[in-house]
Amino acid sequence: xxxxxxxxxxxxxxxxxxxxxxxxxxxxxxxxxxxxxxxxxxxxxxxxxxxxxxxxxxxxxxxxxxxxxxxxxxxxxxxxxxxxxxxxxxxxxxxxxxxxxxxxxxxxxxxxxxxxxxxxxxxxxxxxxxxxxxxxxxxxxxxxxxxxxxxxxxxxxxxxxxxxxxxxxxxxxxxxxxxxxxxxxxxxxxxxxxxxxxxxxxxxxxxxxxxxxxxxxxxxxxxxxxxxxxxxxxxx
Ligand code: ADP
Numbered sequence: 168x169x170x171x172x173x174x175x176x177x178x179x180x181x182x183x184x185x186x187x188x189x190x191x192x193x194x195x196x197x198x199x200x201x202x203x204x205x206x207x208x209x210x211x212x213x214x215x216x217x218x219x220x221x222x223x224x225x226x227x228x229x230x231x232x233x234x235x236x237x238x239x240x241x242x243x244x245x246x247x248x249x250x251x252x253x254x255x256x257x258x259x260x261x262x263x264x265x266x267x268x269x270x271x272x273x274x275x276x277x278x279x280x281x282x283x284x285x286x287x288x289x290x291x292x293x294x295x296x297x298x299x300x301x302x303x304x305x306x307x308x309x310x311x312x313x314x315x316x317x318x319x320x321x322x323x324x325x326x327x328x329x330x331x332x333x334x335x336x337x338x339x340x341x342x343x344x345x346x347x348x349x350x351x352x353x354x355x356x357x358x359x360x361x362x363x364x365x366x367x368x369x370x371x372x373x374x375x376x377x378x379x380x381x382x383x384x385x386x387x388x389x390x391x392x393x394x395x396x397x398x399x400x401x402x403x
Contacts, residue, residue, distance in 0.1 A: 171249045175280035177340040178291035181251045199252035224339030276385040299324040
């Protein structure tokens with residue numbers, strides 16, 4: 168299996184897919200959103216600043232997020248990982264290539280989950296999460312409702328709505344995705360490093376199957392090697 172770098176609009180379902188891969192394939196799930204929400208829950212000064220940005224649907228600074236991710240990557244010691252929510256800007260994508268190269272990690276695949284804005288918005292507005300174990304549920308989707316009212320199936324904690332899963336903030340997050348993450352998609356596409364999975368009308372089971380297939384079968388194509396040669400061996 169390969170390390171997975173997920174690129175997707177907000178609320179596409181990266182967290183749900185990641186939960187499955189953690190349980191069944193021993194992946195470590197690195198979600199920048201979860202890392203930031205943990206800092207917020209500590210109530211530190213930094214946490215308060217982050218909370219304000221998240222609630223408005225704005226991005227935190229590249230410097231902060233890069234240092235958080237770098238810290239997590241250096242702790243992995245060769246374990247398989249999923250990057251969920253990073254890179255979200257071109258600067259982060261460049262930096263990620265440098266970090267992975269300096270750690271000697273080459274076993275990676277970038278998976279782009281393509282979903283319409285209407286469908287993603289529905290998913291965001293119906294989402295509730297467990298503040299303790301981070302599992303997410305969907306109130307309007309039969310397969311993803313909690314078994315007991317508003318309690319987490321795994322740890323019995325009262326589920327919460329995320330402060331940024333409102334109609335207005337979702338719009339901002341989606342706009343930010345188009346502006347900031349659009350160029351990241353082009354960056355990987357140009358290098359033939361992007362595997363696209365369209366997920367609009369697919370069940371979560373089918374999407375997970377496709378992700379597993381890609382993560383187990385993906386190999387660096389000759390086209391990617393060709394791109395590297397043409398661009399002088401650099402990914403920047
Ligand atoms: P979603 O994928 O549903 O938008 P996340 O949990 O990944 O949500 O992120 C929540 C929020 O955390 C983002 O809207 C943003 O404010 C902040 N955030 C997460 N990852 C990054 C990142 N790589 N760069 C900047 N801000 C980030």
